[in-house]
Structures are given as C-alpha cells and as structure tokens.
Amino acid sequence: MLPKSRTFANRKAGSIHKMIHIQQHTSLQSFNTFGVDVEADYFARFQSEEELMALLSSPEIPIHVTSDYAHQKKILLLGAGSNILLTKDVEGVVLKNEIDGINSVHEDDDYVYLKAGAGVVWHELVLYCVEHNLGGVENLSLIPGTVGAAPIQNIGAYGVELKDSFYTLRALDIQEKEWLNFSNHDCQFGYRSSIFKTKLKNRVIITSVTFKLTKKHQLHLSYGAIKERLTLMGIDDPTIKDVSDAVIAIRQSKLPDPHKIGNAGSFFKNPVVSAEVVEHLMQIFPDLVSNKSGDGFKLAAGWLIEKAGWKGYREGQVGCYDKQALVLVNYGGASGAEIVALSQKIQQSVRDKFGIFLEPEVNFV
C-alpha cells in the first residue's frame, strides 16, 4: 500500500536539498474559506518557482497535461481558497502557492514598483504599502486571499480595482512549461474578470505580481460609506492609513469572518444591464439600487436577493447572510452540493421576480 505522504529530494530539478512534500488523500477543509470537506488525490505546497517546476516534473504525481485542458488530469492551483466552492473530491493534484517576499524593484519621482510573491497574503501586502506610505491599494484592505489570485478576478472594492495599481506579473504556462510576463493590457482586466478567468483559465500559474504604487496619492473616497466612516472617525484630511482603517471598519461591520462562518465573499457578480432594462425595472421597483458602469448599469445583486426574500434565510447548514444578502454561508458541515443547491434556488427566484440572471463570482471546482 502507498504511504499517505512522503518526502523526497528532486534530483531532476537539480535541487537535491530542496525537499518536496507530497501528501495523498488530503482533506481540503482547512484550505477553503467555505470550510467544505472534500479530499484531494495529491496535495503539495511550493515556496519557490524551482519547487513548482520540480513538482510539475515529478514522477510522484500523475499530471497529464494535454492540449485539451478540459480533460487533463486536474491541477488545482490554490491560494487561500477564499473564492472557490469545492463541489467534489479533486481527482488530481492541488498545488498550494506559498511563494513569499515583497521587494522594491524600481523607483522614480512618482512611483515605487513593488514585486510580491504570489503566496503573500493580500492584506499583508496592503499593510506593507500603508506602512511605507505607498498608495493605490488602501481601498482593497482586508480582502482575503493571496497576491497571486488577486489578478484572476481583478479584485475590487470601494471604488478601486487591482488593475489600477497592477504593473506586471510572471506566470508559468503549464503545458509549454514556459515563463511568461503579462502587462496590465495583456491581462484584459474587467469587472471581476481577466484573461486568467477566460481564455487562459487553468492554463497558467502566477508566481509573482509587480505593483505600481504612488508616492503622491490620489485618494478614492467616492464610495459614500468611506466618507461617512471617516466623518465618524473625526477625520477630514485623510491619509492612506485612514482610508485603509475606514475600509477595514466597514468590511468588519457587514461581512462574515470566514474563521467564524464559512463563506467566499460575494457569491454572485453584480449584474450589468442596459439603461432600458434599468428604466423598465424602475417603473415596477422604484427603489432599485443601480450605478452607472461603463456603457450600462450595475445592479446591486444584494438588493435583488434581499427583495426576493432570501436575506437571513437558513436551510440546514447553509444560508444567506443576514447582514449582506450577496454572501452565502456554511454554518458548519455543509457540502458544496448543498451550497450550490441554495445558490440555484436564489438564481431562479431572482430570475422569476426581476428577469435578471445572477452569474456566480465564486469559482466552482
């Protein structure tokens, strides 16, 4: 019988003293913020690009990379597991990115360019920037997850998106085993989207991200709640630290802490619709919450879900969070299938009531 886990020195990669630890039949419960308990055939962590390369060429893991990505033996890249919903055991290998390090790589009169390992905790990067008076990411305080996952859905909050301070990233093409650099333009960032969620889905592994951070700051206070919170804090000339503190306070007041209640933040995206659709809905629902977004209007999915009667709803161990209807929660022990089932009921009822389709933001695995 095969041992449950093993450690070996990977000579092929030329790193005889680099020890890679591959586990088998590993529970992923503590590696996803929904707290869903499924198993991975194989599980390994990597702390450098060399360790990643060694893992990918390891005979210990049966990775079959084919040009047909949908049918390849699965490689699931994992950061902090705060935007995934595990619906079944992972037949394949889970690779957990733990590449660390934050370094300044360039500086000019206006900007500092910081390169961060993909395994750095996102909020730690934000705190580092705030502490060193580097602006651009303060509105993105307290978003869970890793630096390497942040470009995947172009994380955003309180009027700012990752793309606003993103400079470049480095990634490995899994099939070609080739290192690639992506500029801001290459990433095709959109609302909760990038090329890594579309054309290159599951095809690359991001190992570092470089940010372009301001020395002369432009604060983004357009999101009403930030101004209100700063006023409450008695601040009328805020620093980036004040903005970060305000965002942290707002987030803590309405979003569930995944350490206490399983969740993955917003379960659905806010739907973007045309002016005609908004006008039509406003005639029936005058208090509809919407904001101009590009050529269209972004509807508040939380409002649609609340008006459809789901806010605070609980069914067994799954539910719709009582302070933010856009967040689905696992009160403990729920399966991925139960969470999916609730999400489908919500989708159906919002479609029935408003004629609007809610697209999941969370990545189903």
Ligand code: FAD
């Ligand atoms: P994971 O969940 O581990 O992975 C997410 C996806 O990215 C998976 O498909 C995975 O395979 C892929 N991936 C991860 N790392 C890599 C890599 N290095 N290379 C290639 N692919 C990779 N998001 C927002 O945008 N704004 C918010 O305000 C926000 N608030 C949240 C609040 C809470 C309480 C929670 C739980 C989540 C919230 N999120 C928010 C969602 C989540 O924090 C982000 O999507 C985050 O970027 C996910 O990071 P992660 O490391 O946990 O990614």
Ligand code: EPU
């Ligand atoms: N609303 C309700 N009921 C609710 C929730 C919201 O009516 O239960 C209405 C309110 O009118 C509120 C408006 O919706 O003013 C917007 O709510 P909120 O400010 O909480 O933001 P959101 O649109 O629900 C988005 C992001 C969040 C991000 C916040 C802050 C998406 C899918 N979600 O949520 O991102 O933190 O704005 O910028 O865009 C995430 O992606 O996981 C996430 C948490």
